[in-house]
Every structure is written in structure tokens, then in C-alpha cells.
Amino acid sequence: MSNVRVAGTGLTPFGNTPERTSRDLFAEATVAAFEDSGVPREDVEALFYGNFMGELSEHQGHQGPLMAEAAGVQAPATRYEAACASSGTAVRDAVVRIRNGEADVVLVGGAERMTNLGTAGATEALAIAADDLWEVRAGMTFPGAYALMAQAYFEEFGGEHEDLAHIAVKNHENALNNEKAQYQSAIDVEDVLEAPQVSSPLGLYDSCPISDGAAALVLTSEEYAEDHDLDAPVAITGTGQGGDRLALHDRDHLARSPAAREAGEEAYADAGVSAADVDLAEVHDCFTIAEVLALEALDIEQVGEGISAAREGRTTADGETPINLSGGLKAKGHPVGATGASQIAEVTKLLAGDHPNSEHVPDATTGVAHNAGGTVASATVHVLEEVGR
Amino acid sequence: MSDDEEVQDAGFDDWLDAAEDGEAYYLECPEGHGSLPPRRVCPDCGATDLDERELPDTGEIETFTVTHVPTPAFEDDAPYATAIANFGPVRVTGQVVGIDLETIENGLEVTIDVAVSETTDERVVAFEPAEQ
Ligand SMILES: [Zn+2]
Numbered sequence: 001m002s003n004v005r006v007a008g009t010g011l012t013p014f015g016n017t018p019e020r021t022s023r024d025l026f027a028e029a030t031v032a033a034f035e036d037s038g039v040p041r042e043d044v045e046a047l048f049y050g051n052f053m054g055e056l057s058e059h060q061g062h063q064g065p066l067m068a069e070a071a072g073v074q075a076p077a078t079r080y081e082a083a084c085a086s087s088g089t090a091v092r093d094a095v096v097r098i099r100n101g102e103a104d105v106v107l108v109g110g111a112e113r114m115t116n117l118g119t120a121g122a123t124e125a126l127a128i129a130a131d132d133l134w135e136v137r138a139g140m141t142f143p144g145a146y147a148l149m150a151q152a153y154f155e156e157f158g159g160e161h162e163d164l165a166h167i168a169v170k171n172h173e174n175a176l177n178n179e180k181a182q183y184q185s186a187i188d189v190e191d192v193l194e195a196p197q198v199s200s201p202l203g204l205y206d207s208c209p210i211s212d213g214a215a216a217l218v219l220t221s222e223e224y225a226e227d228h229d230l231d232a233p234v235a236i237t238g239t240g241q242g243g244d245r246l247a248l249h250d251r252d253h254l255a256r257s258p259a260a261r262e263a264g265e266e267a268y269a270d271a272g273v274s275a276a277d278v279d280l281a282e283v284h285d286c287f288t289i290a291e292v293l294a295l296e297a298l299d300i301e302q303v304g305e306g307i308s309a310a311r312e313g314r315t316t317a318d319g320e321t322p323i324n325l326s327g328g329l330k331a332k333g334h335p336v337g338a339t340g341a342s343q344i345a346e347v348t349k350l351l352a353g354d355h356p357n358s359e360h361v362p363d364a365t366t367g368v369a370h371n372a373g374g375t376v377a378s379a380t381v382h383v384l385e386e387v388g389r
Numbered sequence: 390m391s392d393d394e395e396v397q398d399a400g401f402d403d404w405l406d407a408a409e410d411g412e413a414y415y416l417e418c419p420e421g422h423g424s425l426p427p428r429r430v431c432p433d434c435g436a437t438d439l440d441e442r443e444l445p446d447t448g449e450i451e452t453f454t455v456t457h458v459p460t461p462a463f464e465d466d467a468p469y470a471t472a473i474a475n476f477g478p479v480r481v482t483g484q485v486v487g488i489d490l491e492t493i494e495n496g497l498e499v500t501i502d503v504a505v506s507e508t509t510d511e512r513v514v515a516f517e518p519a520e521q
Contacts, residue, residue, distance in 0.1 A: 124460040133401045134425060138482045138514045139456065139463045139506075140471050147454035148473055155452065155495050200455045245432060249473045249480035250424075254452055 003235035003387065004098045005225040007218045008037025009345035010109075014213035014333030015182040018116040022051065022058060022337075023070040025214035026111040029338075030071035033109070037218035038230055044218075045103040047077035048094045050087030050110030051337035053125040057113045071216070073107055083129035084286060086110055087215065088241075088340030088371030088380030094219050095239045095382075104224040109216035110337035122210045126336070129374040131247040143207055143287060145248055145375045147199035150289035152254035154201070159307035161201050164288035165192035166311040168205045168330055171285060174317055175327025177356040182209050182333030206288040211333035215342035231389060234348045238271025238383030240264060248375045257376035260297035264370070264381045271366075271383035275299035278321060279364035280350055282343040284372040285328040291315075294370050295323065298381070317360040325350055325357040340371035344382060351386045400427025405503055405512050413444040413501045415479045423478025447519045448474035448481065450497040455490050465508040474499050474516055483514040 010032025012025050026049070034041060049067045054060045064077030080090040087110030094108040114122050126142040135145070153159065169189055175181035187205060195204040225232045242262030245251055252258065268274055275298060283294035292306040300321055301309050309315040315323035326332045326346040329339060347367035349355035369382045397403075404426050407413055415423045416439040418431035423442075430437055453472035456463075463469065470485040470493050485493055486504050499516035506513050 119458070120461045120464070123458060124462070127460050133398060134514075135482050136460070137511065138471060139459065139466065139469055139484050140482055141456055141458065141460055143458065144454050144456045144471050147456075148452045148471070151454060151495075152452035152473075196457070197455070198458045200457075202454075247482065249482045250432070254473065 002099060002222050003237050004095045005220050005222060005230065005232040006234045006236060006344065006348045006384070007039050007220045007225060007230050007232040008033040008035070009348055010036060010216045011180050011342055011345055012214045013180045014211045014335055016115050017212045020113065020212060022054060022111040022113045022214065023066055025113065025212060026067050026109065026216065027070040029109055029111070029214040029216035030107065033216035033218050039105055039218050039220065039228070041073050043105045044073040044075045044107045046075050046097065046106050047071065047073060048080060048090035048106060048108045049077060050080045050090040050340060052081055052083055052086050052112060053114065053336065056125045057117050071107060075107070082378040083373035084284065084334070084336045085340055085371045085373030085378040085380055086337045089378065091217065091341055091344055091382060092239045092241055092380050095236050098219060098221050104221045106219050107216065108219055109214065109341045111214035112335035112337040113212050114210045114335060115212050119210065134247050134249070141199060143202055144199040146287040146289055147202045148248060149255055149293065149375065150201055153289060153292065153307070156255050157304035157307060161193060162189060163307045163311050164206055165189045167285065167288040167291050168192045170310045170316050171324050171328040171330040174325050174357060175331035178327050178332060181327045181331055182211055183327070183331045202287055202289070208286045208329040208334040211335040213333060213335035213338050215338040215345055217341055217344055233386055233389045234351050234384055235387045236344070236382055237385045238267040238273065240266025240270060240381045242266070242379045244377045246374065246377045255293070256303070257293045257297045257372065257379065259376050260294060260370060260372060260379040260381065263379040264298045267381040267383050271385065273366055273383055277366050278368050279366050280322045280325060280347070280361050281368040281370060282324055282326060282328070282346050283370040284339070285324060285330050286334060288330070290372065291323065291328070293376070294372070298368060298370060317357060322360055325355070325360060340369070340380060343369035343371060344384070347384045351384060405514070408501050408514070409503045414441045415444050416440065417442045417478065425479055425481070442478070444479070444501065445476050447498045447500055448476035448516070450474050450493065450495055450499060450516070451480065452495065453485060453493050462509050462511070463506060466506055472516055481514060483516045486515045487517040
């Protein structure tokens with residue numbers, strides 16, 4: 001299977017810009033991605049665009065063509081919606097299209113405008129990723145769903161809120177020099193434990209913020225990259241996707257994420273690597289407990305042991321396998337539709353040595369991006385490898 | 390929640406009607422898989438002959454949370470407890486009522502109830518501690 005090169009990446013700052021439209025955010029990300037790639041816009045054969053709540057936040061459907069126009073590309077465009085995994089699924093299909101030989105250059109990414117909804121409005125919009133009849137109408141929120149998973153995890157495997165607090169502290173620390181991150185401020189364990197509760201046991205600092213932002217990637221075939229002499233030292237060598245029942249109560253297990261395990265196994269096999277080969281990962285830490293579930297699903301941590309990974313230093317910047325060197329969703333921010341593509345951008349820069357935190361991983365050659373939708377009814381995993389300049 | 394108030398959700402509202410009458414049910418396929426309506430196909434095995442079966446009287450809370458930051462539809466209800474209770478053939482998500490929120494714990498035996506949102510007057514699947 002031929003590899004797919006990440007020729008260019010572009011991110012807007014993630015944060016609180018309620019007045020900016022998603023078309024403006026996505027345009028900014030694509031300008032940066034094209035500049036980074038050296039690929040001319042006219043070579044783009046398709047746009048795959050991730051967005052979750054555009055109907056609610058901007059009264060805008062049919063966003064594919066709108067975003068192609070914003071990016072200045074004349075190519076057919078399709079929107080992908082898989083809740084918080086929207087652009088992860090877009091990346092996966094872009095990789096598949098290029099590998100199939102049906103395209104040499106695909107623009108992929110996503111954007112989300114959220115802060116204009118306010119906290120209550122964004123909470124309502126995020127909740128629609130759950131089963132409306134059987135979860136939302138019972139009052140389940142998105143933080144509430146992850147709180148149910150955290151409580152189930154504590155019950156089965158042990159652990160306490162303080163373990164989770166170390167994950168938030170680590171991810172804030174990692175974001176300190178990420179100029180695109182929403183929070184570039186250090187916090188300590190006490191801050192997390194004393195923050196107002198959102199949905200017990202999770203508090204404000206266990207939760208990712210509500211964010212506006214966009215991410216874009218220019219992906220090309222290996223052949224195109226070589227023919228055009230692109231500076232594209234990182235390839236997506238493995239892709240996987242998993243699915244599960246939508247409602248959390250219908251899962252076999254309340255404290256695991258089998259869809260992510262399925263996606264991870266598929267991506268590892270596709271790339272011909274195993275968890276032991278993974279030097280770093282960006283995982284979907286929408287809530288602190290989500291990072292635990294992700295690491296266990298990816299076999300980076302044994303089931304039941306992920307809870308102590310940050311506290312014991314295995315996943316910190318200088319640990320065995322640094323996790324979320326970008327700051328993760330927790331500190332970098334989580335503009336839902338942009339997140340999956342932004343993780344690919346961060347891993348690419350980390351492996352290429354172009355990231356502010358690359359100094360922590362000078363010998364890294366293999367990275368993973370894990371993107372999850374809802375309570376992980378959707379998951380994508382991508383393996384990226386440095387293939388050289 | 391954008392449905393016109395007059396319009397029912399077939400299957401779901403019928404289930405709430407039954408639960409209000411103390412006749413909550415689940416759907417069972419020939420292989421014994423349980424699921425909740427509205428449903429035509431067993432999500433586990435694809436069987437299409439699903440029968441309504443009486444839901445066991447009591448379930449057990451497997452996990453719960455107290456929500457302080459609600460959606461607008463529950464703003465007057467917060468703080469409130471949401472739990473997943475295991476009734477055997479199916480698990481159900483509901484609001485725990487009739488108990489001090491501090492005393493909810495895993496393993497608590499509950500019965501199905503239908504409560505009403507203080508914010509919207511909409512019906513809400515609820516759990517009440519079972520009579521000991
Ligand atoms: Zn069945």
C-alpha cells in the first residue's frame with residue numbers, strides 16, 4: 001500500500017473568537033496549509049471537510065462547497081459529520097481516496113464555531129452527539145456522559161480524581177509554548193481538585209474548553225510528492241476506524257472504548273507497527289478520563305493502568321511515551337470539527353522536528369493520532385511515520 | 390427537542406406511557422438480545438422478529454453522576470443525578486429521584502419511574518430507590 005504524504009499543515013489559533021465565521025477560520029487554515037505545502041490550489045482534486053454543529057451555531061448546512069470556495073479551490077467538496085471525530089473520518093477517507101489512485105492531492109480539514117453559542121448553547125449543541133431519545137432527554141450532557149464513564153472506571157479499576165488531575169496539569173504544561181493553544185498557562189493539581197464541579201467527578205479543569213478554530217492539511221500521493229520535489233518528510237502509513245452503539249448504556253462495557261481499540265488495531269496493522277513502536281501520540285482528551293480510555297484502547301497502557309500514567313510520569317513530555325505534546329484538547333482547545341485534522345498537523349510537526357515541543361522527542365519516528373466522537377461511538381486512529389526529507 | 394410539542398415520537402412516547410402505567414418493557418429477539426424501542430431490527434444480530442417483554446421490576450445502578458452544568462432544557466433541574474441502571478436484558482439511562490443526591494451509590498436497587506422536567510414539563514425517564 002503506498003503511503004500518503006502530509007505535504008502541508010495549517011492551524012488557526014484555537015480560542016475564543018465568537019465573531020469569526022467558520023468560513024473565515026477555515027480559509028485562514030488553508031492559506032497556511034497551502035503555503036506550507038508548496039502545492040498549487042489548482043492541483044486539489046477534492047475537499048473533505050469536517051464540521052459538527054454548523055446548523056446550530058451558524059444556521060449553515062451544505063458546507064462542503066462553501067468551504068471549497070473559502071479555500072479558493074475548484075474541486076468537489078463533501079462535509080463529514082461524526083461529532084468530535086468529524087475531521088478524523090475526513091482524513092481517513094482522504095487517505096483511502098489517494099491510496100486508491102483516484103486522487104493525487106486532497107485538501108482535508110475542519111472547522112467549528114462554538115463560542116458564539118455561549119456555555120449553555122454549546123452544552124446543548126454538544127449533547128446532540130448522544131442519543132436524543134434515551135440519553136439527552138434524560139438530562140445527560142456531554143461532560144455527564146464522560147463522568148458516567150469515569151465513575152464506572154473508578155468502580156472497576158480504582159483511581160481517584162487526583163489521578164485525573166495530573167492529566168490536566170500535564171496537558172496544560174505541554175501547551176505553554178504552543179502559540180496556537182487556547183490556554184498557555186500552567187495549572188497545578190490543587191487547581192483541578194478545587195475547580196467548580198461540572199458533572200461529578202469531573203470539574204471545570206477536567207474538561208476541554210469551548211473553542212473556535214480550524215485546521216487544514218494538504219495530503220498527496222507519494223508519487224506526486226516525489227515528482228514535485230515536495231518537502232514532506234512525514235507520511236500517514238496507517239488508518240483505522242471503529243464504531244459502536246450510540247448510547248453509552250448499550251455498550252458491552254462502560255469504562256472502555258472498543259471502537260478506538262478496533263480503529264487502533266486496524267491502523268497498527270495497516271502501518272505494520274505495534275503499540276511498542278509508538279514514540280508519541282495525540283489522543284482525544286475531551287475530558288481527562290478520555291485520555292485514560294484512549295491510552296488503554298491503543299495498548300499504550302494496559303487496561304486498568306492508564307489512570308496512573310500521567311501521575312507516574314510515563315506520559316509526560318520527558319516520559320516513555322509523551323502524550324498530547326500539543327496540550328491536547330484540554331489546553332490546546334477543541335473546536336470539534338477541526339480537532340481530528342489538527343492532531344495530524346501536530347504529530348506531523350513533532351515528527352518533522354518543526355514543533356516547539358520536538359526537543360522532547362528528538363528521535364521519534366512514529367506517532368499516532370486518536371480522534372473520538374461522542375462517547376466513542378466513532379473513532380479514527382492514524383499512524384504517522386517520518387520517512388525523511 | 391425541536392419537534393412540535395403536539396407531535397409524539399412513536400415507540401419512545403409509547404414506552405413512556407407504558408412506564409407510567411408500571412408496564413415498562415424491552416424488546417427481545419429470538420437469540421435473547423434485549424434492546425429499547427423504537428426498533429425493527431435487533432442491533433446485536435439483525436433479527437427482525439422482536440417481541441415486547443416485561444422489564445424486570447428492579448435494576449441496579451452501575452454508574453452515576455451529579456450534573457451541575459446542564460443543557461438549557463434542564464437549567465431549573467440542576468443539580469440532578471443521572472445514572473445508568475442495569476435491568477438485566479437492557480441498561481437504561483435515567484434521572485435518579487426521590488433520594489438525597491449525596492447518598493446515591495453504585496449497586497443501588499431502583500425501579501423505573503417517569504418524572505417531569507422542572508424546566509420544560511417534558512417527561513423524563515427516572516429511577517426511584519426500590520422499596521427494601
Ligand atoms: Zn438479537
